[in-house]
Amino acid sequence: MQQPEEQARSRIDQLLRDAGWMIQDRSDFDRQAALGVAVREFHLPAGYCDYLLFIDGKAAGVIEAKKAGVTLSGVAEQSAKYVAQLPEHLARWEQRLVYHYESTGDETFFCNLRDPKPRSRRVFAFHRPETLHEWLRQSETLRARLRQMPPLETQGLRDCQIEAIEGLEKSLAEDRLRALIQLATGSGKTFTACSFSYRLIRHAGARRILFLVERNNLGDQTLKEFQNFQPVGAANRFNDTYIVQHLHGHHIDPDAKVVITTIQRLYAMLRGNPLDEADEEASAFEQWEGEQGEPLPLGYNPEIPIETFDFIITDECHRSIYGLWRQVLEYFDASLIGLTATPSKHTLGFFNQNLVAEYPYERSVVDGVNVGYEIYRIRTRVTEEGGKVEPGDVGYQVPVRDRRTRQMRYETLDEEFEYTGKELDRSVVNPNQIRTVLQTYRERVFTELFPERTGEWLPKTLIFAKDDNHAEEIVHAVREVFGEGNDFAKKITYRNNGEDPKALIKAFRVDPMPRVAVTVDMVATGTDIKPV
Numbered sequence: 059m060q061q062p063e064e065q066a067r068s069r070i071d072q073l074l075r076d077a078g079w080m081i082q083d084r085s086d087f088d089r090q091a092a093l094g095v096a097v098r099e100f101h102l103p104a105g106y107c108d109y110l111l112f113i114d115g116k117a118a119g120v121i122e123a124k125k126a127g128v129t130l131s132g133v134a135e136q137s138a139k140y141v142a143q144l145p146e147h148l149a150r151w152e153q154r155l156v157y158h159y160e161s162t163g164d165e166t167f168f169c170n171l172r173d174p175k176p177r178s179r180r181v182f183a184f185h186r187p188e189t190l191h192e193w194l195r196q197s198e199t200l201r202a203r204l205r206q207m208p209p210l211e212t213q214g215l216r217d218c219q220i221e222a223i224e225g226l227e228k229s230l231a232e233d234r235l236r237a238l239i240q241l242a243t244g245s246g247k248t249f250t251a252c253s254f255s256y257r258l259i260r261h262a263g264a265r266r267i268l269f270l271v272e273r274n275n276l277g278d279q280t281l282k283e284f285q286n287f288q289p290v291g292a293a294n295r296f297n298d299t300y301i302v303q304h305l306h307g308h309h310i311d312p313d314a315k316v317v318i319t320t321i322q323r324l325y326a327m328l329r330g331n332p333l334d335e336a337d338e339e340a341s342a343f344e345q346w347e348g349e350q351g352e353p354l355p356l357g358y359n360p361e362i363p364i365e366t367f368d369f370i371i372t373d374e375c376h377r378s379i380y381g382l383w384r385q386v387l388e389y390f391d392a393s394l395i396g397l398t399a400t401p402s403k404h405t406l407g408f409f410n411q412n413l414v415a416e417y418p419y420e421r422s423v424v425d426g427v428n429v430g431y432e433i434y435r436i437r438t439r440v441t442e443e444g445g446k447v448e449p450g451d452v453g454y455q456v457p458v459r460d461r462r463t464r465q466m467r468y469e470t471l472d473e474e475f476e477y478t479g480k481e482l483d484r485s486v487v488n489p490n491q492i493r494t495v496l497q498t499y500r501e502r503v504f505t506e507l508f509p510e511r512t513g514e515w516l517p518k519t520l521i522f523a524k525d526d527n528h529a530e531e532i533v534h535a536v537r538e539v540f541g542e543g544n545d546f547a548k549k550i551t552y553r554n555n556g557e558d559p560k561a562l563i564k565a566f567r568v569d570p571m572p573r574v575a576v577t578v579d580m581v582a583t584g585t586d587i588k589p590v
Contacts (some may be wrong), residue, residue: 061125062125062126063123063124063125065125065126065163065367066123066124066125066126066161066162066164066568067108067123067163067259068163069162069163069164069351070109070121070123070161071382073161073163073166073183073184073358074096074109074184075182076183076358076360077183077185077186077187077358077360077363078093078094078186078187078188078360079095079096079111079184079187080095080096081094081095081096081098081099081109082095082096082098082199083097083098083099084097084098084099084100086349087100087208088223089112089115089116089149090115092187092223093113093114093187093188093191094111094112094113094186094187094188094191095111095112095189096109096110096112096121096294097109097110097111097112099560102143102144102145103143103144103145104143104201106455107120107121107122108120108121108122108123109121109123111155111157111187111190113151113187113190113194114191115150115153116149116150117144117147117149117150117151117161118151118155118156118157118194118337119155119156119157119158119190120155120157120158120161120458121158121160121161121184122159122160122161123161123162123163124156124160124161124162125217125445126163126164129239135558145342150397150536151161151194154171155171155409156170156171156172156194157169157171157190158171158292159168159184160431160460160471161184161392165180166180166181166182166183166184167179167180167181168180168185168192168197168391170201172193172198172199172202173199173201173202173233174199174201174202174205174233175233177233177258179235179391180388181364181391182358182364182388182389182390182391183358183363185212185363185364185365185391186363186365191292191362192272193464195372196263198263199370199582200263200264201233202232203261203262203263204227204231204233204262205231207227207257207261207262208232208261210223210224210227210257211290211291213290214290215253216245216246216415216425216427217425218241218242218245218415218421218422218425218427218571219241219245219249219250219253220252221415222239222241222254222414222415222416223250223253223254223257223415225237225239225413225414225415226239226254226395226415227254227257228414229352229412229414230393231439234322234412235393235394236393236394236395236408236409236410236412237393237394237395237409237414237455238395238396238398238401238405238406238412238413238417239319239395239396239397239398239413239414239415240398240399240400240401240413240415240416240417241397241398241399241415241417242366242417242418242419242421242427242428243345243419243428244420244422244427244428245375245417245422245427247397247399248279248283248373248397249283249287250346250397251269251371251373251397252283252284252287252296253287253289253369254395255267255269255369255371256289256292257482258294258368259300259315260289260367262367264315264368264369265315265367265368266313266314266315266316266366266367266368267316267317267367267368267370268317268319268324268366268367268369268370268371268390268392269317269318269319269370269371269373270319270320270321270322270324270370270371270372271318271373271374272320272321273320273579274294274320274335275322275559275585276585277304277318277319277559278304278560279585279586280304280373281302281304281318284297284302284316285297285302285319288294293537298465299368300315300316301313301314301315301316302314302315302318303317303318303581304319305317305318305327306318306322306329306335308326308332310362310366314428317367322385324385325354325356325383325386327362328356328362328386328389329356329359330359330361337569339376339501354383354385356385356389358388358487363393364389364390365390365391366390367390368392368393369370369390369392369393369394369395369396369398370387370392371391371395371396372387372394372396372397373397384408386389394409396408396409399419401413416447432532434493434506434507436499437499438494438495440493440535442528451559461524489531489535492494492532492535493535494580496535496536496539496540497539499519499539500539501516503516515570515573516540516573516574517573517589518566518573518574518589518590519573519575519590520574520575520577520581520587521574521575521576521577522575522576522577522578522579523576524578525578526549526551526578527580529576529577529578530549531547532549532576533547533548533549533576536574536576540574542573545571545572546571546572546573546574547572547573547574547575547576548565548566548572548574548575548576549575549576549577550562550563550566550575550576550577550581551577551578562575563585563587566587567589569589
């Protein structure tokens with residue numbers, strides 16, 4: 059049976075092999091055998107190091123291995139001894155070893171001594187030798203370049219966007235790996251992201267940026283923003299200079315500077331699993347939870363190394379991305395930049411409370427960026443309190459619908475049945491409650507809500523349902539209550555069988571029909587529909 063130290067070495071060996079390193083014993087030492095060679099138990103003036111890393115035949119780094127459970131912050135001092143002292147005859151990239159890792163096989167820390175203020179950071183696995191080789195040939199590291207960004211050209215930018223970009227760049231210059239930007243919906247979050255992405259690529263030399271969206275239709279919208287973005291002072295649009303890829307398969311274009319995808323597709327790619335595009339139209343929270351709240355399992359994928367992206371932007375993703383999905387974000391050795399209109403405590407905690415810019419909705423209304431809103435509440439007794447089938451109704455035939463197949467059958471109640479307001483429209487549907495709300499809206503929309511309108515056209519109306527089955531019930535009720543045909547009300551969810559959700563969203567945005575859209579979360583924050 060292996061000892062804990064041996065188990066750690068076995069895991070480290072596997073991680074190194076997966077990342078493309080050749081592992082050698084000291085007796086078999088051949089530094090030219092591969093681009094990246096990791097030599098076990100190499101003797102240095104300070105003692106035997108666990109692994110000495112050679113890149114293109116020259117010593118470049120060291121790995122200090124410890125058994126599982128050992129805390130690694132103090133181990134960095136042990137690595138530093140090896141880094142500082144090298145034999146005179148040893149071929150090396152610099153006078154000291156540039157890279158050092160501390161690892162138990164389960165947990166790994168990495169430090170690049172060429173950074174302005176070298177600081178160990180947690181990484182999912184080891185970097186590929188090709189990547190470390192490329193970094194060695196650069197005159198400065200990414201973190202050094204982030205400290206030398208030119209002043210921001212503010213022409214065409216709102217004050218809130220200027221604050222966001224300058225706040226982010228200040229945070230990155232301080233080597234803070236997570237930053238959160240709060241910009242009210244409608245204030246131009248994606249345009250701001252295009253602006254700072256261009257600066258990170260153009261001036262900081264970022265190799266590739268990942269832009270995560272919650273649903274595929276938001277990815278289409280983001281792609282258009284990047285394609286149409288014209289950097290201040292540049293002769294060409296962003297898309298004419300850099301490749302922007304919206305992932306629909308499992309292949310990342312090696313020349314792409316910006317890659318747009320959903321967390322669902324990224325997870326499937328890392329697992330090596332296929333993914334239907336229809337699965338990207340649902341909320342990550344709605345369809346992709348782990349068992350009993352457990353984080354989704356993830357291992358190292360040699361096809362997608364941890365250094366694939368330098369920066370990851372998360373745009374209006376559900377807060378579950380920072381819980382059940384967080385290991386997908388933490389897989390990459392990248393700085394994380396969050397964009398949100400309404401940060402929750404959970405989100406703030408994930409970004410280490412590093413809120414670099416704050417532009418709330420109230421300020422956007424004062425600035426004239428957004429319009430104010432009013433709340434018109436329609437209450438029903440069933441909505442507030444729930445309901446029950448009275449004792450005198452026992453024996454009544456109750457319709458029961460299969461949520462998966464939607465097949466209807468009838469069951470006889472043999473006892474009183476009660477349900478709460480929270481169960482309404484989830485496990486229990488009360489069609490009369492839906493009709494009551496819709497009838498109230500129809501009767502008062504032109505008398506109390508929009509008295510200045512002629513009443514010829516119902517204002518574009520967006521209704522949020524609790525799930526796809528609830529949305530189906532609402533669509534049929536809307537058509538019935540308003541006395542209109544199928545084109546008047548449409549369901550826009552990821553389960554739109556026979557109709558393209560993207561085409562329906564476009565029609566809702568620009569065409570006379572439909573007047574009413576019923577969705578779960580496919581048409582939500584980030585989807586630009588000005589009439590609503």
